[in-house]
Amino acid sequence: MRIDKFLSEMQFGTRSDVRKLIKTKQVVVDDEKVTSAKIQINPVESIVQVNGEVVQYQQYYYYLLNKPAGVLTATKDKKQKTVMDLFNRVDYRDDLFPVGRLDKDTTGLLLITNDGQLGHRMLSPTRHVDKVYFAKVEGHVTDADVSKFETGLLLKDGTRTKPARLSIASYQSVTNISEVFVTITEGKYHQIKRMFGAIGMRVIRLERKKMGTLELEQTLSLGRYRVLTDEEIESIQ
Numbered sequence: 001m002r003i004d005k006f007l008s009e010m011q012f013g014t015r016s017d018v019r020k021l022i023k024t025k026q027v028v029v030d031d032e033k034v035t036s037a038k039i040q041i042n043p044v045e046s047i048v049q050v051n052g053e054v055v056q057y058q059q060y061y062y063y064l065l066n067k068p069a070g071v072l073t074a075t076k077d078k079k080q081k082t083v084m085d086l087f088n089r090v091d092y093r094d095d096l097f098p099v100g101r102l103d104k105d106t107t108g109l110l111l112i113t114n115d116g117q118l119g120h121r122m123l124s125p126t127r128h129v130d131k132v133y134f135a136k137v138e139g140h141v142t143d144a145d146v147s148k149f150e151t152g153l154l155l156k157d158g159t160r161t162k163p164a165r166l167s168i169a170s171y172q173s174v175t176n177i178s179e180v181f182v183t184i185t186e187g188k189y190h191q192i193k194r195m196f197g198a199i200g201m202r203v204i205r206l207e208r209k210k211m212g213t214l215e216l217e218q219t220l221s222l223g224r225y226r227v228l229t230d231e232e233i234e235s236i237q
Contacts, residue, residue, distance in 0.1 A: 003029065004037035006048065010055050011093070026051050061093065062233050063112040065225035066216060067208075073101040073110065083110060086223050099123065100131075100187055100211075108133070108208030109216040111236075112225065118236065122212065128185045132210035133192055134169075139201035141168050141178035149182070153198045161195060162186050181209070212236055 007018040007027070019037045021027050027034040028049040029041055041048065043057040067073065067083055074082045075097050083098055095114040099122050102110055113119060122129055149166035165183040172178075178201075182192055193203045209216050213235040220226060 001041060001043050003034055003039050003041050006041060006043055060115040061113060062228040063225045064214060064228055065110045065112050066220045066222050067102050067107055067110045068222040069105045069107050072104055073098050102208060103190060106206045109211050111211060129212045130183050130185055133182045134207045134209055135180050135182060135203050136205035137178045137180060137196055137201050137203055139178060140171055141180055145199055148199060153195050155194045155198050
């Protein structure tokens with residue numbers, strides 16, 4: 001890997017910025033001052049220093065974000081705020097992207113990474129990665145509805161969903177609101193809202209709690225994110 005590409009990927013600015021660092025003799029590789037941006041290095045084995053600080057190479061980045069409502073699950077948008085706008089300047093990278101999507105008004109767990117292969121595996125229908133949602137629904141969800149979810153639902157447009165797990169947490173007769181948990185292994189457009197629509201109910205709040213082995217903790221506030229632990233990264237590989 002060229003030294004300018006390496007340092008650019010490690011967030012030392014554009015390649016033009018890196019060339020300025022080299023020109024002012026601030027970059028050292030294996031105890032030798034770098035004089036050209038074209039020199040090749042081994043990103044894992046070479047010891048690279050900038051202003052005396054050793055630069056540790058990291059290829060992939062993994063973050064768990066608690067998505068707030070009103071934010072798009074996208075990398076960029078000219079008119080609306082996206083989940084990537086929630087990142088601070090230190091952590092933001094052009095190659096980061098959200099794995100899957102949450103609707104604009106849906107909150108909760110979102111995995112952000114630059115590991116394309118992992119993202120593909122997490123979303124692949126053959127992997128059957130569980131996604132658990134908490135929902136508030138207008139209407140009285142019953143055991144009969146649980147059975148309907150278990151066998152798969154025929155949506156209004158003719159699409160049939162895979163079997164899903166529906167768990168009833170509570171029902172308030174005064175407000176006619178049910179609180180439920182739904183586990184699905186696919187990710188069709190507005191799927192959970194359409195599933196409840198198919199049984200004549202309306203979702204008024206939706207939050208993703210889990211995705212595979214990843215779980216959203218209560219201490220992570222809306223709009224905040226954290227780095228995945230080594231154990232979490234290993235569990236989703």
